[in-house]
Every structure is written in structure tokens, then in C-alpha cells.
Amino acid sequence: MRFSALSIILNGLSGNTNWSAHWRRPEPKPDYDVVIVGGGGHGLATAYYLAKIYGVQNIAVLEKAYVGSGNVGRNTTIIRSNYMLSENNPFYELSMKLWEGLEQDFNFNAMVSQRGVLNLFHSDAQRDSYTRRGNAMRLHGVDADLLDRRAVQSLYPFLDFANARFPIQGGLLQRRGGTVRHDAVAWGYARGANGYSVDIIQNCEVTSIRTSNGKAIGVETTRGYIGCGKLALAAAGNSSRVAAMAGLKLPLESHVLQAFVSEGLKPFINGVVTFGAGHFYVSQSDKGGLVFGGDLDGYNSYAQRGNLATVEHVAEAGKAMIPALSRLRVLRSWGGIMDMSMDGSPIIDRGHLDNLYLNAGWCYGGFKATPASGYCFAHLIAKNEPHETARAFRLDRFRRGYIIDEKGQGAQPNLH
Amino acid sequence: MASLIPCPHCGSRPKEEFVVKGAAIPRPAPDAGADAWFGYVYLRDNPRGPYDEFWHHTSGCRRWLIVTRDTVTHDIYASRDAAKIGEATP
Ligand SMILES: Cc1cc2nc3c(=O)[nH]c(=O)nc-3n(C[C@H](O)[C@H](O)[C@H](O)COP(=O)(O)OP(=O)(O)OC[C@H]3O[C@@H](n4cnc5c(N)ncnc54)[C@H](O)[C@@H]3O)c2cc1C
Ligand SMILES: [Zn+2]
Numbered sequence: 001m002r003f004s005a006l007s008i009i010l011n012g013l014s015g016n017t018n019w020s021a022h023w024r025r026p027e028p029k030p031d032y033d034v035v036i037v038g039g040g041g042h043g044l045a046t047a048y049y050l051a052k053i054y055g056v057q058n059i060a061v062l063e064k065a066y067v068g069s070g071n072v073g074r075n076t077t078i079i080r081s082n083y084m085l086s087e088n089n090p091f092y093e094l095s096m097k098l099w100e101g102l103e104q105d106f107n108f109n110a111m112v113s114q115r116g117v118l119n120l121f122h123s124d125a126q127r128d129s130y131t132r133r134g135n136a137m138r139l140h141g142v143d144a145d146l147l148d149r150r151a152v153q154s155l156y157p158f159l160d161f162a163n164a165r166f167p168i169q170g171g172l173l174q175r176r177g178g179t180v181r182h183d184a185v186a187w188g189y190a191r192g193a194n195g196y197s198v199d200i201i202q203n204c205e206v207t208s209i210r211t212s213n214g215k216a217i218g219v220e221t222t223r224g225y226i227g228c229g230k231l232a233l234a235a236a237g238n239s240s241r242v243a244a245m246a247g248l249k250l251p252l253e254s255h256v257l258q259a260f261v262s263e264g265l266k267p268f269i270n271g272v273v274t275f276g277a278g279h280f281y282v283s284q285s286d287k288g289g290l291v292f293g294g295d296l297d298g299y300n301s302y303a304q305r306g307n308l309a310t311v312e313h314v315a316e317a318g319k320a321m322i323p324a325l326s327r328l329r330v331l332r333s334w335g336g337i338m339d340m341s342m343d344g345s346p347i348i349d350r351g352h353l354d355n356l357y358l359n360a361g362w363c364y365g366g367f368k369a370t371p372a373s374g375y376c377f378a379h380l381i382a383k384n385e386p387h388e389t390a391r392a393f394r395l396d397r398f399r400r401g402y403i404i405d406e407k408g409q410g411a412q413p414n415l416h
Numbered sequence: 417m418a419s420l421i422p423c424p425h426c427g428s429r430p431k432e433e434f435v436v437k438g439a440a441i442p443r444p445a446p447d448a449g450a451d452a453w454f455g456y457v458y459l460r461d462n463p464r465g466p467y468d469e470f471w472h473h474t475s476g477c478r479r480w481l482i483v484t485r486d487t488v489t490h491d492i493y494a495s496r497d498a499a500k501i502g503e504a505t506p
Contacts, residue, residue, distance in 0.1 A: 240462035251458040253438065254487070299417055299436045302464040302488045307417050309432055342458045398458040399450075411457050414438065 003107055022187060023067075023194035028201050031227030032060040034381060035219060036234055037206050037242055039063025041072035041182075041367065042359055043234035044189035044200070045374020046381070048106065051196030053375070054382035059198045062221060064205035068186040071236050071366065074304075074336035076259050076293050078272050078283065079368040080117045080177035081142050084133040087392035087404045088345060089140045094389045095372030096142075096176060102371060108188030110180050111286065116271035117177030118147070118155070120321070122166040126276055130172040137174070145173045156273060160323050166277035179272065179283055185370060209245040215354045216246060232357040232381055237302070237337030239360035248352055250360060251342040251398050253413040255296045256335045257364050258306035260314065263329045264288030278317035289331065292318060296338065296364070298414045306335040338364050344416030345404035348377055348386070349395040357381050358395060363416055418485075422495045425477040433475035440468040440482045440498070464488055470498065 001007070001020055011018055034050060036043045039061045050056040063069075079099055081092035103110050121127045127146075134144035148170045153161060161168045190200055201223065208220040209231065218227035235242040237254050265288050274281040279295035294314035297306045311333060318325045341347065341361030346369065351358045359377045362369060376390035386393075392404055398411075409415040420428040439460055444452040461467075464487060471483045480498040485491070 238464075240460070241464055244461075249455075249459045249461070251460065253460050253462050254464075297417065299485075300438070300462065300467060300469070300487050301417070301490075303490065399454050412438070414436070 003109070022191040023200050026199045026201065028060065028204065028221070028223050028226050029199065031218065031229075032199070033058040033229040034060075034232060035226060035228035035230070036061045036232045037219070038070070038234040038236060038238075039067050039190070039200060039202065040070040040234065040236050041185055041189065041370035042236070042362070042373045042377065043232075044186060044193055045370050046232060046234060046359070046377045047193040047198045047200075047374075048189045048196070049375045049378035050381060051193060051198055054378050056382055057197065059193075060226065061193065061198060061200045062204045062206055062219070062226070063200070063202045064222075066202050067190050067200065068183050071336040071338070072186045072370070073183050074259065074334060075182055075364075075367040076281070076283070076291050077179040077182045077367065078117065078177070078281070079112075079180055080174050080272075081368075082117065082119070082133065082137055082144065082172070082174045082177065083406060084136045085404055085406055086136075086140070088406060089137065089142065091372055091376070091389040091393075092369065093140060093142050094375070095369050098371035098375060099180060100176075102188070106188045106192035108184060108191060110184040110188050112178070112180045114176050114178040115283075116173055116175045117274070118152070118171045118173045118271055119274045120152070120159070120168050120171045120276040122169060122277045124169075127169055134172050143174060143176050145175065147171045147173050155271075156269070158322055158324055159273070160321060163320060166320065177272065180367075182367060185367075189374070206242060206245070211246065211353060216356050228355075230355045230357065230381055231353075232359065232377065233351075234359040234377065236339050236360070236362060236366065239339045239358075243351070243358065243360070246351065246353060246356060248356075248358075250347075252361055253300050253340050254302055255298070255338050255340045255414055256301040256303065256306050257293065257296050257338050258310055258314070258333055258335045259291065259293040260311075260333045261285070261331050262290040262292075263331055265290065265328075273321070275317055275321040278320060280314060280317035280321055282318065282322070290325075290328065296340070296414055297335075302337055304335045304337060306333070338362070340413035340416060342398055342411040342413060343403035343405040344407055344409065346373070346393050347395050348373065348380060348390045348393040350380065350384070351395070417490045418492050421471060421483060421492060423473050423476060423479075423481060424495060424497050425479060426473065429473070429476055433473060434471045435474045437470035437472060440470045466493060
């Protein structure tokens with residue numbers, strides 16, 4: 001079934017009763033050429049590009065709960081490619097280019113909205129470092145504009161420019177950044193992969209990995225044993241646990257990140273704005289709710305819920321940036337488990353077994369990476385060599401001293 | 417996360433008084449070699465369940481503690497001074 005203006009009109013005329021399911025619910029087969037563990041954005045995108053671009057057939061995605069139950073359905077939907085380091089920038093820019101063509105590519109409305117991402121700065125030093133980042137982006141061919149205070153004022157007049165402690169001096173704007181409806185990304189890739197005969201097997205938790213002669217030969221799951229030619233791990237916040245099943249210890253910690261949605265408002269905030277003096281960022285969904293968040297709670301966690309102290313902290317930072325928020329009511333808050341790496345950057349690499357592939361360490365920036373992560377991981381699985389934009393995301397970089405520390409925080413995952 | 421963390425010196429205190437450092441793993445000897453140091457700095461068990469962590473009682477006695485905490489339920493099973501029992505310091 002393809003979406004088109006005609007199909008929407010015809011289905012509307014028949015009372016929308018004739019739409020079919022977007023993906024099958026197959027019984028697992030005894031074995032697959034490629035088994036992907038984790039049906040989040042990255043696992044599903046990997047399956048889609050493996051089948052579509054690299055022509056691999058006989059793929060399964062094993063998801064312990066349901067499609068969209070993990071971070072792909074919990075994030076605050078921001079996409080951007082405003083990275084400074086040369087190891088990161090081309091990869092995130094590939095992702096941005098894939099976002100720009102995604103809806104046509106997988107024939108699904110993901111509400112990709114390039115409404116601009118603005119990072120505010122509040123001091124001369126911060127302006128200098130944002131200028132440097134903007135210049136690095138431009139050298140990589142990525143759009144970046146440094147706005148002075150007046151220009152920010154004309155975009156967002158309601159910010160607290162005169163804040164006594166953190167006056168707003170300006171901001172770094174990436175106009176091509178924006179938001180994407182996160183559920184639709186999971187559904188679009190699932191539907192797309194299904195169209196290439198990928199089996200998406202839900203309620204199927206991998207509980208152990210069987211190995212023989214230095215290879216992964218299959219996985220035990222809550223739905224029985226499934227054999228594999230190649231095994232690809234994309235379990236996000238549970239990466240350490242799944243990798244441990246194959247005897248691999250990772251440079252990761254799992255941490256909880258919270259997000260919030262307010263009651264619906266009239267159009268108020270056009271783009272995405274981040275506070276440079278505290279942990280707060282905000283955008284407005286098309287339904288009208290403000291979607292916002294802050295920083296990690298700070299302690300290791302596998303519980304998809306956070307603490308009230310962080311809620312208060314986020315609210316205070318939000319009020320410092322937009323005083324009008326004090327009258328806002330919050331409707332919902334939730335948490336997701338982030339695979340925080342030791343340098344804040346991801347890993348897309350082969351594992352210690354011959355046919356084991358690893359995709360992890362996305363920290364809280366993995367949603368924007370979804371298309372490129374799937375694309376590059378598929379490349380690695382199909383060709384056994386890294387995609388050119390993902391060469392730096394090696395697992396052995398920590399041992400060898402080639403860390404990619406965008407924030408300059410060192411090996412302290414809760415600070416990245 | 418539990419709201420209170422038991423400190424062996426100060427009793428049960430609000431967790432906002434503490435700062436978490438992370439895995440309480442023993443520091444290798446200076447000459448233990450690159451592998452041992454690589455493991456210490458970068459690799460983590462990252463368990464789903466009980467976990468030994470360094471917490472600093474920053475707004476209290478300012479001692480480093482080793483707190484055994486469940487990463488799913490956030491129950492705290494034990495808390496002891498890091499130095500007293502001769503264990504690793506962060
Ligand atoms: C509150 C919040 C806000 C965020 N905001 C942003 C943002 O604005 N922009 C951005 O770029 N990123 C953001 N992120 C980060 C982003 O959501 C993640 O980095 C990204 O979604 C991780 O990749 P994924 O989609 O594959 O993860 P997930 O959707 O978590 O997929 C992993 C899947 O693996 C499954 N799994 C785990 N263990 C097993 C097992 N043993 N067997 C089978 N399946 C298993 C899980 O059930 C899960 O569905 C945010 C995250 C959170 C929590
Ligand atoms: Zn104390």
C-alpha cells in the first residue's frame with residue numbers, strides 16, 4: 001500500500017476502513033542471514049537500508065516490547081548537524097541530508113520540519129566558542145548563522161534578554177535543523193523494511209547469545225531460538241546488557257533522561273531554542289504543547305522514570321530563559337534510558353566476534369542520527385568495512401586514545 | 417532514585433546533598449599496565465540491578481562513600497565510608 005493524495009481521498013470516501021496494517025506480525029523463522037537486536041529507530045533504519053540499499057535479504061529485527069517503545073518514541077524530536085569535531089560533523093550532516101529526503105524515500109509522513117535550532121549564548125567566551133563551532137560547520141559545508149542580540153530579539157522577543165545573571169548576547173542558528181515526529185520515524189522505517197520482506201518480531205526479548213568458534217550462531221529469545229548469519233546489536237540503553245551476553249564489556253553507562261510536554265498553546269515558539277546558561281531546551285509541537293527537557297538525572301539508571309529534583313531544575317532553567325513559562329501547566333513527563341558513552345560519541349563498529357556488529361553509545365543525541373546510523377551500520381554489516389562518514393566511531397578508540405569528546409568532559413558519562 | 421541516602425556519619429540525608437561519581441571500582445596500581453588502566457578508566461559493568469557507586473556527601477560530612485544501590489528499583493542496600501574499610505578511593 002502506497003500513500004498518495006489519491007489513496008488518502010479514496011480511503012477517506014470509504015470511511016478509512018480499508019487501510020491495511022503497515023507491517024506483518026510474522027512468527028520467527030528458524031534462522032536469518034542478519035538478526036538485528038533492538039527495534040528502535042536505529043535497528044529499523046538499519047534493516048531498511050540493508051534491504052533497500054545493500055540488497056540483503058532474509059533479515060529479522062527482534063524487539064523485546066513493541067516498535068516505538070524505547071527511546072525512539074521518548075525523545076524530544078530535535079534534529080541538527082551543528083557539531084564541531086571533524087569526526088562527527090560529516091556523519092550528522094549525512095543524517096540531515098537523509099532527513100531532507102526521508103519522507104519521499106520511505107513514502108511516509110514523518111513531519112520533518114526544518115524550523116531552525118538556535119543555541120543562545122550569554123558571555124563573550126561562549127560567543128567565541130559558538131563562533132568557532134559555526135565556522136567549523138561552514139568549513140564542512142553545513143549552514144550556520146551567528147545572530148546578534150537584535151536578531152535573536154526579532155525571532156523570540158519573549159526571551160529574558162535582560163536576565164541579570166545570564167543576559168542573552170546572541171545565538172548560533174542552524175536553519176536546517178528542526179524537529180521530526182519521532183513515532184512516525186519508527187513506523188515509517190518499520191513499514192519500509194516490511195516492504196522489503198524484513199521480519200519485524202515484537203515481544204521477542206533476546207536473553208542470551210550462542211557462540212561457537214569465535215562466531216555468534218544464534219540467539220535465545222522469549223520466542224525461542226533463532227539462528228543468525230550475522231548478529232547486529234542496536235539496543236540503545238540496554239547495549240551493555242546485550243553485549244555482555246556475548247562476553248563484551250562496553251565503555252558505556254545507562255542513564256535516565258527526562259522530557260516534558262505542556263498543555264496546548266497557540267503558536268508561540270517557532271523553532272527549537274536552547275538555553276546556554278543552564279540545562280533547558282524547548283520547541284512547540286504541531287498540537288501546540290511545548291516539548292522541553294534538560295539534562296540527565298545524573299546517576300546510573302535502568303528505570304524509565306526520573307526524579308523530582310531534576311523536574312524542578314528544568315522548570316527553573318526554563319523560567320530563567322522564558323519568564324512567561326511560569327504560568328504554564330505541564331501535562332506529562334517521562335524518562336528514557338540513554339546509552340551514555342565515555343566520550344559522548346557513538347560506536348558503530350565490528351565486535352570481538354567475527355560476525356558481531358555493534359551500534360551503541362548514542363547518548364541523548366541519537367534521534368537525529370537515526371537515518372545515518374541505520375545507513376552506516378547497514379554499510380558495515382553488508383561490506384564488513386565502515387562507511388566513510390562513520391570511520392571514527394570505532395570501539396577501540398578509547399584504548400588507543402582517539403576519543404571524540406565534543407564537550408571536553410573526559411570519561412565521565414553523566415556529564416556529556 | 418531514593419529520596420534519602422544513609423550516610424554512616426550523618427544518618428539518612430536528602431540525596432540532593434550528595435554528588436554521584438559513578439562505579440566504585442578499585443584503582444589499579446600505577447604500574448599495573450595499559451590494560452588495567454584502560455579497563456579502570458573506560459569499561460563499565462553497567463548492571464541492571466545492585467551496583468557499588470562512589471557518592472560524595474558534599475553538603476554534609478564531605479566524605480566519599482560507597483553506596484550499594486539498585487539501578488532499577490533505586491533501593492539502597494548499604495552505604496559505607498570509602499576509606500575506612502580500605503577500599504578504593506575515586
Ligand atoms: C527524553 C529523551 C529526549 C531525547 N531527545 C533527543 C533529541 O531531541 N534529539 C536527539 O537526537 N536525540 C534525543 N534523544 C536520544 C534518542 O532518543 C536516542 O539516542 C535514540 O532513540 C536511540 O536509538 P534507538 O531509537 O534505536 O533506541 P530505542 O528506541 O531505545 O531502541 C532500542 C530498542 O532495543 C530494544 N531492546 C533492548 N534490549 C533488548 C533485548 N534484549 N532484546 C530485544 N530487544 C531489546 C528496546 O526495547 C528498544 O526498543 C532523547 C532521548 C530521551 C530519552
Ligand atoms: Zn555524611
